[in-house]
Amino acid sequence: MSAKLKLDNPKFYTNRELSWLAFNDRVLEEARDANNPLFERVSFLAITQSNLDEFFNVRVASLRKMVSVKYNEPDAAGMTPKEQLKAISKQAHAMVAKQYRTLTRSLLPSLRHRHILLHGVDELTVAQHDFLADYFRQEVFPILTPLAVDASRPFPFLSDGSMNMAIRLTRPDADGKHHTEFATVQVPHGVPRVIHLPGGDEFVLLEDVIRAFIDDLFIGATIKETAMFRVTRDMGLDVDEADASDLIKEVQSQLKKRERGRVMRLEVDAGMSKRLVRYLTKQMRIDDDDVYAINGPIDLTFLKQIIKRVHATPDVVYPEHTPYLNPVLQHQNIFDVIRQQDVFVHLPYDSFAPVTEFIHQAAVDPQVLAVKMTLYRVSSQSPIIKYLKQAANNGKQVTVLVELKARFDEENNVHWARELEEAGCHVIYGLVGLKTHCKLTLIVRRDEDGIRRYMHMATGNYNDVTARLYTDMGLFTCNTEIGVDASSIFNMLSGFSEPPFFHKLAISPDGIKDFLSDQIDAEIAEAQAGRKAIIWMKMNSLSNPHMIRKLYAASAAGVQVHLLVRGICDLKVGIPGVSTNITVHSIVGRFLEHSRVYYFYAAGAEHVYLSSADLMTRNLKRRVEILFPILQDNIRVHLLQIFDLMWSDTVKTRVLQPDDTWQRVDGRGRPGLDVQAYFVEHAEQMSQELLPVPAPRAAVTNDGQGMRFTPLQSPDDRKTGRTGSRA
Known part of the structure; x- marks a missing residue:
């Protein structure tokens, strides 16, 4: 450049x-x-x-x-x-x-x-x-x-x-x-x-x-x-x-x-x-x-x-589909499961039931001391509201941040805020001038070995209706450092706390922008040193000028950038010396693609993050958002394979062109893959306890913890025929 x-x-x-x-x-x-x-x-x-x-x-x-x-x-x-x-x-x-x-x-x-x-x-x-x-x-x-x-x-x-x-x-x-x-x-x-x-x-x-x-x-x-x-x-x-x-x-x-x-x-x-x-x-x-x-x-x-x-x-009509519910989550205390390992949920292919059951078990478990949760959009008959009220009635300390300014859900949220207050929940409304858009639940429990924090973090709302219509991702964890960060977030939202730093989470306003910028800079440095450098991102919208400039700088340095953007994309592709290494896909199909994924090759360490935030100015500067890491190896591999399969879609994908038009993938000579339909079929067969259907380009196995994929080729490796490895 x-x-x-x-x-x-x-x-x-x-x-x-x-x-x-x-x-x-x-x-x-x-x-x-x-x-x-x-x-x-x-x-x-x-x-x-x-x-x-x-x-x-x-x-x-x-x-x-x-x-x-x-x-x-x-x-x-x-x-x-x-x-x-x-x-x-x-x-x-x-x-x-x-x-x-x-x-x-x-x-x-x-x-x-x-x-x-x-x-x-x-x-x-x-x-x-x-x-x-x-x-x-x-x-x-x-x-x-x-x-x-x-x-x-x-x-x-x-x-x-x-x-x-x-x-x-x-x-x-x-x-x-x-x-x-x-x-x-x-x-x-x-x-x-x-x-x-x-x-x-x-x-x-x-x-x-x-x-x-x-x-x-x-x-x-x-x-x-x-x-x-x-x-x-x-x-x-x-x-x-x-x-x-x-x-x-x-x-x-x-x-x-x-x-x-x-x-x-x-x-x-x-x-x-x-x-x-x-x-x-x-x-x-x-x-x-x-x-x-x-x-x-x-x-x-x-x-x-x-x-x-x-x-x-x-x-x-589209065929009915049965979301997959991991048997481990059906028959065990959910806190015991999370204590053993992080649990990943991919909606709507996986069931939303573990999320509601997480709140339900917290409400009735005598060892649970406190429940803290952010609510942006919930359904009109939300079971989560029911369980939060039950938790308060059972003597738990319940704190709920209800975002009253969620566009076109304001009246609904005012109603729920009143109901929760009447049930004895402590209801807060966030920070002046900022919408609270993060999706975060913190449950404090007295385990046999002491106090432990259990978290659920997600890319999408706590809404049991849209959970069947939107693709979103969530993570259950009891990671100690993430727990400390989650407590700091709620203290910040409910009081005057200003944490000097976060251990594992990045927080908007500004924190996510700065964190992602640093990750992009690290990939630029790798590319400039002649080493492999890759960025994969999936989001609803990309419009923040600062982040677009960072992606342009990465492309100009030789970083291979692959973006899955459902909606708004202000970035242009094919600009000589600027964006020739950037490819943008958009999948519009049966489900609304709502999850946000951010991946960096990181010299082979392969860092993967999920977030509630798109790369829009409002998300990065005017909202409280979270970005959280995927630390467990099998979940990280799983997520990368999901992204790779989505990138391989040949039916519902449109590819951004240099003239700003979107063209369907040229599928000649390639197997047809509607990735959403594939995930539906796979979840259906998993639910029926049948052998998983073969992935179009990867073997799929089930070890009782959810879908597992053998390593696939990454987009950049496919150009050279090398097989990508993800340890």
């Missing part, structure tokens, strides 16, 4: 927001992939809608705030907030058009082929129409509220995501002259949007039924036009923690204010008249670029309602 080459050159970076849109496009490609089961394709399309909604709720809203306060500083890619908004609008409009092409040209015809029909009201039989007329008058009409807009009645407030009908009508005045008026009707939330017609699998949308009988709401008027529209608002949460004496009350107050955030996007029926569009944009105070004309039903999340109400034959 030339000494004059500046690694902060904007040409070396992709804009974060555009990279996220590219990720959502990869999800959309799954909806378009005919190799996926039909109902799963429908679900993927619905996911792209909810993803895009949240993108406007948060990311677009943040950029608009920057513009409103005249913040013009460019991002790492050299784009000002105004330029980003313009580019987002162009790309998002193209994405919406692609979504609806996928719906109308592919998915609806495929559903129709299976006699699953979404009708317009004008397509119904007389009997179906009569059914809807009765349904409308009995179930819908009583709860509708037509809202006129005139001199005495201002334009109504429309909540985020609500479906509304715009109506242009005329009615006579006292002199018999007809005047054009405007009104709205909100599609009610309390009625299913998808109405199942009697007989077969035939459906109609609630808004179409309301439109068919709209005259009943405006007697004496002439309806000139009806068109659906939907608004997306700024849903950011601005909590002033420094001035909030009661954080729960402040969060609750801000939740109410958030509902009235500024409009970020207006979706309208493609057939809406220009006159009506102009009227709405004026009322919403938005620009033309913020209007999205929709060629089909607005808000594609309704698709999930359809597939939930239809019998799913095995060929239209």
Whole structure:
């Protein structure tokens, strides 16, 4: 690398927001992939809608705030907030058009082929129409509220995501002259949007039924036009923690204010008249670029309602899978098991049950003295909450950090915080100005040989629902030094403790960034000395400029860098002298890839770390995160083989190109490997106590402690044909 080459050159970076849109496009490609089961394709399309909604709720809203306060500083890619908004609008409009092409040209015809029909009201039989007329008058009409807009009645407030009908009508005045008026009707939330017609699998949308009988709401008027529209608002949460004496009350107050955030996007029926569009944009105070004309039903999340109400034959959904539960964890006291060895769990292929059982046994074990835990997102019926309350009732000292600012889970977490407090748990809310995103449980137990700390650390949330949908990794350990570090973290979170150092864990803010930077520097030094140097990383997103520069420096020095990045990736590949030694893969498939893995060859010592943190500025500087080492050799080997298998995926992997596009792997001449499907099959056979299926490139054995893989070739070794060894 030339000494004059500046690694902060904007040409070396992709804009974060555009990279996220590219990720959502990869999800959309799954909806378009005919190799996926039909109902799963429908679900993927619905996911792209909810993803895009949240993108406007948060990311677009943040950029608009920057513009409103005249913040013009460019991002790492050299784009000002105004330029980003313009580019987002162009790309998002193209994405919406692609979504609806996928719906109308592919998915609806495929559903129709299976006699699953979404009708317009004008397509119904007389009997179906009569059914809807009765349904409308009995179930819908009583709860509708037509809202006129005139001199005495201002334009109504429309909540985020609500479906509304715009109506242009005329009615006579006292002199018999007809005047054009405007009104709205909100599609009610309390009625299913998808109405199942009697007989077969035939459906109609609630808004179409309301439109068919709209005259009943405006007697004496002439309806000139009806068109659906939907608004997306700024849903950011601005909590002033420094001035909030009661954080729960402040969060609750801000939740109410958030509902009235500024409009970020207006979706309208493609057939809406220009006159009506102009009227709405004026009322919403938005620009033309913020209007999205929709060629089909607005808000594609309704698709999930359809597939939930239809019998799913095995060929239209992913096969059910049984997560593997290690027999050792089923039949023994979990603390005895952890005292003998560290235990690794790979979700969703391994069962989440050991995590909940860890808390359960702590609640009822008379030798357990204290339970400390961080909660970021939990399910609405969380067994973990139940066991924490049970532990407090049994006299354990229970301390729970509940992150009240977990985006879109704020209300749920406020509820759980109240419940835990009422049960006698000590509930804390973390540090001012920081979200607590680490996943950490500490159990203090009086063993026969003295007090011992037992820990569970993970890359993902303590959520029993997402544990079946997200890939995450967790570790149970009673390592003494990690235990001391865990105690220091909880003391830091609950009090005024500032530990001078940590023995085994790295902690954000700043600590993880500095630790990983040092590890990268060590690999650079190895490469510069002419020795083997490798970095493997897996994460959800890579956007922190400092970490990207470090990876560029490593590549320029000759370090082989292999990155698995599910979502945002601001790093560019193929830059001569800068990133020619970096390869980026992204796996988008059945499960959401959520685990974070950081590996360094370290002169053959092969250091492996798991973390709750992505390489984003918010994770490294504005959140409490942990990074923890894998110290047990068999688990370390296991993890590296998992990474290697994922790197070998040829079915769900896309590879980042120098032009920022993502292309599928060229699988010609190579065995097909859908790594997620492979892990599902392997877990299934392990659960049935059958011999494991052979790995595509490695033998797999079971020694009673979980999956074991014989050493495989590392990505760099495959180029030379050498076999990698991992002791």
